[in-house]
Amino acid sequence: MLYGYAGWTLRIDLSRRQVEKEPLKPEWVDEFVGGRGFTSKILYDENPQGVEPFDPENRFVIAMGPLSGLFLPASGKTHFATKSPATGGYGDSNMGGHFGVNMKYAGYDIAILSGKAETPSYIFIDDDTVEIRPADQYWGKGSTEVEEALKKELGEDFQVLTIGPAGENRVNFACISHDFGRQAGRIGIGAVLGSKNIKAMAVRGTKSIPVFDPKGLLKKGKETYAACREKPGFEGWTPEGTAGITNWCNDVGALPTRNFQTSHCDYADQINGKAILKELKITDKGCFACPIPCGKYGRAKTKLGEVYVEGPEYETLSLIGSNCELSDVHAVAYANYICDELGLDTCSAGAVVAFALECCEKGLITTEDMGMDVKWGDLESVAHILKLISSRQGIGDILALGVKGAAEKIGGDSDKFAIHVKGLEWTGYESRNAPGMMLGYMTADVGAHHSRCWVLGSDVANAVGGNKDANVHDLISGGADFDRIPKADHRNVVPLVLKSQHLRPAFDILGTCRLQYMEIGLETEYYEELYYCATGKKLDFNTDLLILSEKIWHLNRMYNKREIPDFGRKYDYPPPRFYEETIPNGPNKGHVMDFEVIEQMLDDYYAARGWDENGIPTRSTLEKHGLKL
Amino acid sequence: MGLEFNHETCSGCKACELVCSLQNLRVVNPSKAMLKVTAKFPVPGKYYVQICDQCGECAEVCPQEAIRLKGETYRIDKNMCDGCLVCVDACPVNVIKVDDHSMPYKCNNCRQCAEVCPRDALTFH
Numbered sequence: 224m225l226y227g228y229a230g231w232t233l234r235i236d237l238s239r240r241q242v243e244k245e246p247l248k249p250e251w252v253d254e255f256v257g258g259r260g261f262t263s264k265i266l267y268d269e270n271p272q273g274v275e276p277f278d279p280e281n282r283f284v285i286a287m288g289p290l291s292g293l294f295l296p297a298s299g300k301t302h303f304a305t306k307s308p309a310t311g312g313y314g315d316s317n318m319g320g321h322f323g324v325n326m327k328y329a330g331y332d333i334a335i336l337s338g339k340a341e342t343p344s345y346i347f348i349d350d351d352t353v354e355i356r357p358a359d360q361y362w363g364k365g366s367t368e369v370e371e372a373l374k375k376e377l378g379e380d381f382q383v384l385t386i387g388p389a390g391e392n393r394v395n396f397a398c399i400s401h402d403f404g405r406q407a408g409r410i411g412i413g414a415v416l417g418s419k420n421i422k423a424m425a426v427r428g429t430k431s432i433p434v435f436d437p438k439g440l441l442k443k444g445k446e447t448y449a450a451c452r453e454k455p456g457f458e459g460w461t462p463e464g465t466a467g468i469t470n471w472c473n474d475v476g477a478l479p480t481r482n483f484q485t486s487h488c489d490y491a492d493q494i495n496g497k498a499i500l501k502e503l504k505i506t507d508k509g510c511f512a513c514p515i516p517c518g519k520y521g522r523a524k525t526k527l528g529e530v531y532v533e534g535p536e537y538e539t540l541s542l543i544g545s546n547c548e549l550s551d552v553h554a555v556a557y558a559n560y561i562c563d564e565l566g567l568d569t570c571s572a573g574a575v576v577a578f579a580l581e582c583c584e585k586g587l588i589t590t591e592d593m594g595m596d597v598k599w600g601d602l603e604s605v606a607h608i609l610k611l612i613s614s615r616q617g618i619g620d621i622l623a624l625g626v627k628g629a630a631e632k633i634g635g636d637s638d639k640f641a642i643h644v645k646g647l648e649w650t651g652y653e654s655r656n657a658p659g660m661m662l663g664y665m666t667a668d669v670g671a672h673h674s675r676c677w678v679l680g681s682d683v684a685n686a687v688g689g690n691k692d693a694n695v696h697d698l699i700s701g702g703a704d705f706d707r708i709p710k711a712d713h714r715n716v717v718p719l720v721l722k723s724q725h726l727r728p729a730f731d732i733l734g735t736c737r738l739q740y741m742e743i744g745l746e747t748e749y750y751e752e753l754y755y756c757a758t759g760k761k762l763d764f765n766t767d768l769l770i771l772s773e774k775i776w777h778l779n780r781m782y783n784k785r786e787i788p789d790f791g792r793k794y795d796y797p798p799p800r801f802y803e804e805t806i807p808n809g810p811n812k813g814h815v816m817d818f819e820v821i822e823q824m825l826d827d828y829y830a831a832r833g834w835d836e837n838g839i840p841t842r843s844t845l846e847k848h849g850l851k852l
Numbered sequence: 853m854g855l856e857f858n859h860e861t862c863s864g865c866k867a868c869e870l871v872c873s874l875q876n877l878r879v880v881n882p883s884k885a886m887l888k889v890t891a892k893f894p895v896p897g898k899y900y901v902q903i904c905d906q907c908g909e910c911a912e913v914c915p916q917e918a919i920r921l922k923g924e925t926y927r928i929d930k931n932m933c934d935g936c937l938v939c940v941d942a943c944p945v946n947v948i949k950v951d952d953h954s955m956p957y958k959c960n961n962c963r964q965c966a967e968v969c970p971r972d973a974l975t976f977h
Contacts, residue, residue: 509863514970516863
């Protein structure tokens with residue numbers, strides 16, 4: 224008995240309309256534990272070498288972890304992975320809500336989709352019943368609209384994920400939506416589902432998950448919930464959720480503004496967490512088993528209409544908000560709603576819209592191309608561009624490639640302000656005076672995503688003092704008031720980046736949210752004891768689990784090397800804006816990242832990882848981690 | 853007297869369902885819990901929890917008189933219950949459940965849902 228696991232892998236061949244169930248492989252459990260460990264292993268082993276992202280044979284993998292669905296804080300995470308259309312390499316995206324736990328209650332730790340349905344379809348899973356059903360009536364409709372319709376058709380107990388028109392039209396930053404506001408946003412995961420003609424999945428699970436020590440899990444689960452309540456961040460961080468960091472980021476000069484031209488704006492108070500609470504919020508909205516719900520569900524009113532929407536979270540506030548110069552929280556929330564309905568990742572969508580606005584500003588895209596006179600800070604302009612992208616009309620067809628692909632088509636000097644790494648748009652932390660954060664973005668396997676590494680706090684501490692290990696609540700409650708921030712020290716960032724890059728996957732492997740640890744400081748010891756109660760096996764968080772994280776880092780790097788012909792160091796550079804243009808205002812005014820520092824950080828990072836000077840894991844590094852590739 | 857629900861603070865996490873099934877049945881299975889979280893989205897955007905408030909309607913319809921008030925809690929006497937499941941249909945909030953042996957079970961006021969609820973949306977008075 225594999226305690227802590229549902230016990231089955233579900234394989235769905237969409238072309239042949241075949242459904243197979245096979246016992247979860249114990250060797251996968253022993254070596255890769257769950258979640259992101261499973262997705263990395265399966266993509267490397269099973270995805271055909273050289274497969275195109277939109278080829279039917281590109282695998283689409285869903286994986287839960289050994290702690291998913293159990294009685295412990297925020298055990299509701301689901302991991303999705305595929306070959307990314309944005310980067311051409313390993314891609315994964317993580318989602319909260321209630322979908323993955325129902326997969327597990329239905330009996331499945333993993334689902335692997337291959338092939339392509341002949342016509343628009345959705346996948347129906349009700350415990351042992353798995354069917355590929357027609358979805359013609361839903362094709363072309365919005366994500367939330369389809370989720371609501373499917374729940375009405377099947378019953379409220381079904382948990383539904385959907386793609387929007389952007390996914391159907393293979394936009395490189397199309398997302399998966401679920402639970403009226405949760406997304407697996409990144410790497411174009413929704414576009415791959417759309418390329419398989421899958422509009423939605425609906426699942427209901429009613430089985431029990433076997434655990435090694437139910438009484439122990441009950442006791443430890445209660446203790447862990449109680450421990451969360453004792454953390455200052457429980458009361459301090461939860462009310463605003465991720466949006467609570469907006470002012471701090473602005474105050475330390477890290478808030479992306481005007482397509483990352485600068486890192487500070489003068490209207491942060493209008494688009495922060497307090498503005499959401501005052502102007503929008505109806506209810507706190509939590510994921511499965513979460514004691515600190517970061518979701519804020521509310522109602523936005525603009526001249527374009529009145530809508531119900533979850534969010535905006537910090538990434539949306541920064542990338543759709545200040546990065547597009549939207550200075551009204553209602554306008555940001557409305558744009559958030561449009562992205563959700565169209566099925567666009569708000570991170571990349573904000574970056575792409577801002578890139579397009581700058582192209583217009585510089586005459587690289589004309590008013591005629593755009594179909595209207597678009598402006599910074601104008602909701603109608605943002606909405607117009609988002610709709611062009613999702614429908615791939617006119618210039619939207621080029622912007623749908625993401626900033627990297629669009630810059631290649633648009634030309635001029637647009638590559639200098641196409642803010643991405645490896646083809647994935649940079650998220651909400653401007654890093655010209657944050658060397659660790661920048662290195663984290665540069666070296667992330669999926670491209671420029673903060674979910675892989677977040678060391679902005681230690682970067683700031685390196686510049687102005689303070690606690691390098693502070694959790695987010697302690698950071699923001701400590702405040703920040705700087706007229707001018709000195710140049711941050713880059714010399715010792717590699718160990719901090721490695722630590723963060725190993726800590727963050729650990730939670731994706733276990734199948735839980737990391738925010739209880741990252742934001743309010745719940746100790747890792749709780750997860751060790753919960754894991755033992757669930758599985759009957761010992762797992763040392765700081766050795767076993769972080770070593771597995773490191774192994775996955777090497778494996779994904781090798782996947783990228785295998786799939787991207789000239790993959791190596793040149794894929795790790797940040798966009799030229801960050802080393803050619805100084806920050807024009809705010810507390811980091813005058814700072815720019817030195818290119819020599821970038822090279823030095825990469826040298827140090829590769830050496831610490833056991834990679835060669837081109838950033839490829841050495842044979843001995845792979846052998847040390849038991850990777851026979 | 854008993855369990856009360858405040859929808860203003862509920863965030864729909866279902867920790868109550870998890871602890872209910874684990875405390876009383878020793879299984880990890882929210883679908884077996886003796887209370888149920890429902891989400892009303894996209895409009896109006898609120899959560900509700902169907903709870904047993906010990907209203908006694910199950911006891912009133914039980915032909916065997918197997919459900920009796922003990923203290924503040926209606927309890928099913930397993931020796932008297934013949935499994936007719938009339939109580940299940942009578943429950944106005946559908947929280948009397950049926951076990952793997954086709955016998956009914958109901959909330960016993962163990963209070964664990966209220967103890968664990970991180971939002972204090974469930975309280976016991």
